[in-house]
Amino acid sequence: MRKAYSLTAALVLFSTGASAADRVPVIELQMDNGSANQSAITRSSGQFGGGTDTLMLLQQLQDEVRAxxxxxxxxxxxxxxxxQQQRDRYRDLDRRIAVGQNSQAPQDGSAESALAPAASAPLPLPAADSTPTDSQAYQEAFGLVRQKDFPAALAAFDKFIELYPESAxxxxxxxxxxxxNLAEQKLELAKAAFEKVLQTFPEHRKAADASYKLGVIYHQMGDQAKANEMFNSxxxxxxxxxxxNLARDYLKR
Structure with missing residues (x-):
């Protein structure tokens, strides 16, 4: 194309008798052609640049989706x-309730076996004008645990603690x-109750269970160092x- 433009300009010059100074149109044609080429390159570059931006955006979206x-x-x-933890808590609670139902009363009369001989047997009702004995009150509260009426059971045990502070x-x-409270995931309240058993009644047979349960609570709270300390204790x-034995199993996990 560049040779064609030069040949055309030469013919014009020859036919008109133009001087050497009139060769500017040849330069203008070449510059125009160069400008057109440059514009085409610019447009092409813009198109490729836009494609790159689109690919980068797509990659970013894919990364976000993966995240x-x-x-x-x-x-x-x-x-x-x-x-799974919730199921384990309820299974453990059911097992301990069953142990409380089936165990024989110890000499100190302090175990859950103060319950009625059969779970279905009705408890004797106290007279309207009498206060229930600590055994009757305890049986009533523990019966609510068996029924999984947890709010009522907590209220009954709180009442028992208030009325019978000297009970075995x-x-x-x-x-x-x-x-x-642990079954209900009220960890701080459960922790306070187990600590009360361990600190006030360290020789009671429930102290060992309370110590183990404190380890479980600390584990659920995310304090594994304290949990291990309680299990080892x-x-x-x-x-x-x-x-x-349960503490040993927990430490092996």
Whole structure:
């Protein structure tokens, strides 16, 4: 194209007798052509630049989708863990209720076996103008635990603790306040109840269970160092208890 423009200009010059100074149109044609080429290059570059931006945006969106998918999977895993922990708590509570129902009353009369001989047997009702004995009040509160009427059970145990501060069943009442609150995931209230058993009644047979449960609570609170301390304390202080065996199993996880 550049040769064609020059040849045309030369013919014009020859036919008109133009001087050498009139060769400017040839230069203008070449510059115009160069400008057109430059414009085409600019437009082409803009098109390619826009394509690159689109690819970068698409890549960014894909990265964000992958990140969100990872977050969802992590939350689903945490939910499954929480559901499993909830099932484990209720299974453990059911097991302990069953033990309380089937155990024989010890000599000090302090265990859950102060319950009626059969779970379905009605408890004798006190006279309208009499105060129930501590055994009757305890049986009523523990019966509410068996029925899983936890709010009513907590109220009944709180009333028992208020009315019978000298009862031999007092450690058991505090212990079951802790168990019910733990089943309801009221960790601070459960912790306070188990600490009361451990600190006030360290020689009671429920102290070993309370010590183990404190380890479980600290684990659920995320304080693994304190949890391990409580599990090891349970093993060293109550080595022959079932709670010590549970603590050993927990430490192996």
């Amino acid at each position: 969100l998918r990872g977050m969802v999977e992590q939350q689903q895993y945490q939910i499954r863990q929480m559901e 069943r007092l450690p058991n009442a505090y212990y079951w306040v802790g168990e019910v 349970t093993i060293s202080r109550y080595p022959d208890s079932s709670a010590a």
